[in-house]
Amino acid sequence: MTAYRAPLRDIAFVLNEVLEVSTLDIPGYDALDPETTAAIHAEAAKLAETVLAPLNATGDVEGCRLENGVVRTPQGFAQAYGLLAEGGWIALDCDTAHGGTGMPYLLNCTTGEMFVAANMALNMYQGLTHGAISALQSHADAALQARFLPDMVAGRWTGTMNLTEPHCGTDLGLIRTRAEPEADGSYRITGRKIWISGGEHDLSENIIHLVLARLPDAPEGTRGLSLFVVPKLLEGGARNGVACIGLERKMGIHGAATCEMEYAGAKGWLVGAPHAGLKAMFTMMNEARLGVGLQGYAVASRAHQAAVAFARERRQGRAVTGAAEPEAAADPIIVHPDVRRELMDQRAFVGGARAFAFWGATLIDRAHRAGDAEAEALISLLTPVIKAFLTDRGFAACVSAQQVAGGAGYIKGAAFEQFTRDVRIAMVYEGTNGIQALDLVGRKLGRDGGAAVRGFLAEVQGVIEASPPELEDCAGALRAATGDLQGALEFLMERGVADAEAALCGADDILRLMGHVCLGLMWLRMAQAAARGSEPFHKAKLVTARHYLLRTLPATTLHLARLRTGGTTVMALEAEAF
């Protein structure tokens, strides 16, 4: 198996030459000069390449074991997690008040890409802890923050999110877990939660669970959910009434413990206002979903590296233009056009997705650090696209990398098939990709009379207009794709108001159409930046930009055509006729 090499040059290109982050008017971004970020990224890369990546296959083979209520993670995971905590990587963007480094969220993403690519399963413990920290930072009172955050930020304690129950995942209004108030101001939590990542394990001294439950007087549905913090161990080290009663056996991410949790009158404390639990969870939604989109392209990035290495080494057949290496028995398969097509498609996706995710992270920073409402509206619009499009295409890129490797792509131990199995979950959790499309069409596009999407279109228009004449082919491709997006929005406005069902039949097409326009936008920006450079690296970026813009982007026309069929064939069959 090829060793993972963190794509430091590509990450630096997006930060310094495309987004020019140190020039952005966002508090804290002035510290993001190329030297500083390069130093941070070099450290993260070292940890990812030498510690996390070698454990990826181990984690898959060993998986997690549940023994008498204790979960054993794969060999090496605990030590590696300790190094992540020690290096301050869990707390990179956490409040300095609680021991965090206070860096922009953006760096959580740039370093997160490397950690995920190196070992997605291990990174999940880190990601869930980060989410729990964010929730407590935003919604817990000072006393709860003081009690839990320092140890979590330091990495001694980890965190979890408890939403799903056996009978409900997407539809959280059906949650049944109860919270009974106690005289001392605490609550007794009782119920069963499933799909709890990191619900139990041996990586940390304590596990802090955030749990959605219902107070006795709660109204029905999602407006009756409250958020509670429930530690595994109480002060003094006594065991709380929460236990892992089962581990899911999954297609992939075997190193991540996916737990069934039993809350049997566990002691917990209310986070935020009563009945405002879902809203509290949703304030972290953009970050959480961007994090999942990042998983999609990060794993694909590593799969692509492995596919390139394989295509250079494996020799079969001859180049159609004549033997490339006549002295050898056969040419390396990278000479074959169809292999090259797979590699270029992967490369164009990964490069575009990285820029898209990092741009999204700057919008989150702008919203949170500068209190910019427009940035908040824009990232809320783009979040479902980042989550669904990057995981959907990331999975496809991993399947494509497998395909380059032929039979070796199907064999255990060569890693290709593990990437496919691992990344598959990203299309499902944190809201299935279908739910993302529903969120985009049902909530985000129409919000504030479509202000956010108009802002997005203006942004695209600005980038197209700023394009130099030598990139007219690229700008023209994005112009055409944007025309398709406008056509889709017009169709929605005309039809969607009268027929919500027809609009939702096209939700997936709109999301994909928009995803392509977003990656097209990023590639045009990258092409503009690359045109200013003179290295072979820049030339390669230009080629890849044209590959995406000229070859992949025309997919928008197909999605518009599909959208325009309305729901006629999608909903025409009675449910009983299936």
Added chain:
Amino acid sequence: MTAYRAPLRDIAFVLNEVLEVSTLDIPGYDALDPETTAAIHAEAAKLAETVLAPLNATGDVEGCRLENGVVRTPQGFAQAYGLLAEGGWIALDCDTAHGGTGMPYLLNCTTGEMFVAANMALNMYQGLTHGAISALQSHADAALQARFLPDMVAGRWTGTMNLTEPHCGTDLGLIRTRAEPEADGSYRITGRKIWISGGEHDLSENIIHLVLARLPDAPEGTRGLSLFVVPKLLEGGARNGVACIGLERKMGIHGAATCEMEYAGAKGWLVGAPHAGLKAMFTMMNEARLGVGLQGYAVASRAHQAAVAFARERRQGRAVTGAAEPEAAADPIIVHPDVRRELMDQRAFVGGARAFAFWGATLIDRAHRAGDAEAEALISLLTPVIKAFLTDRGFAACVSAQQVAGGAGYIKGAAFEQFTRDVRIAMVYEGTNGIQALDLVGRKLGRDGGAAVRGFLAEVQGVIEASPPELEDCAGALRAATGDLQGALEFLMERGVADAEAALCGADDILRLMGHVCLGLMWLRMAQAAARGSEPFHKAKLVTARHYLLRTLPATTLHLARLRTGGTTVMALEAEAF
């Protein structure tokens, strides 16, 4: 997990109402009246549903074990294989001279769909045996046939195909296995073969290996390969010099033993002429590749069934048009447009693919049984499309079925994820899908001055013209898609002659474009047949036809647009720049 239900009504519809097989002028087809085929299919369905399908999960969990050179298949596999043999299912279309039933190859496909859907891994032993029987029937002399075929046809002995070696899969010209002539007319075979499905197991009394190897005076490359038959046990029961020295650990099809084989001077006999081994293998290529395409949609068919069952049972949220079942806490998710879109896409693929595969089987029968050269040319043209398009889209349909099931789709034991892992191999073996595209563009399209593709276009034209006015929307969609195909062929003729590399950069797009036209053709034929019917079943077929023709088929425009970019971006990057 949902029990498998063989889609008998759908299979009968294609045979009796669409292809009208009993009226076709092909020797043996007069026996294929609806009653006879229904009786045969009912028997096959019973075996598939009650014996094979329940073993599918067992096979995945247990896998195969190699112990002291003996391979143990999963519990129940040996008994199930015995029932397949006993029922005559292995020999359905084999020559009656050797104990076969002599039925058309078509029935091997219609029953094969059910056997594959029920248990793809177990079916592979049957499929490989069938392939070995076909090779011996076509190329071995009478003595070898008499010696091996009766026991193989009876199912007491199984067969294998030995092509791949560690350093070569696609590029068989690199094969190194040697064959040394002995005084008694036999040969000593020495070499190592990998990826040998069913190379060793406990399902049969003997295993008959077909092996590609080089004679001492063989020319280099593929023209120096000869075919040998090498039994595991020699006459009298003595062990031959061939052994399984390893089992591959794979992403899926765990119940199928994928063996590394060591030939250490094993005794074998030449099949056919010296140096004509690859040609001998290739005479069965169309059947073998159609069989793999069939795997693609058969597994998808079962995954679709499971997704429908899940979508009917799982309750989350409410229909956008108002609660469908107000008395329940939530509606079944089949009410949601995006779930319905996934189900309709799966359904439209599976139905179209089934008709395409069965039509292909009638062409093979017409070629073999009626000696029809035009049918032979047409099926040779369509074979790479059947293999690659049906496995590629079949995999996508399994991924889509997983998506309907949300978290349950990612869990072991719920079967969804097994379908995805199992069917993934079909995109790789029997020539990767990239090789299929190369075969289509490099060999098949241009053969005999393009006669076959002209014949295909005439066939499509005829079906369009025979369409009644009420199906004009359907016919129009196929007309437009066919226009795209003609545009692609013109582009190839103009550019491909001068620039083979550019042509091959578009090979994948042409194959997909053609795949869509083929499924569009089948759906227009099915729509015409359904329009003549009056059952709810026929109404549902019409809806599904429109779903494919109006919503999916416009993909041809995208593939044409991509093709027209030529190889400019695909090959623009130096191999070193990746």
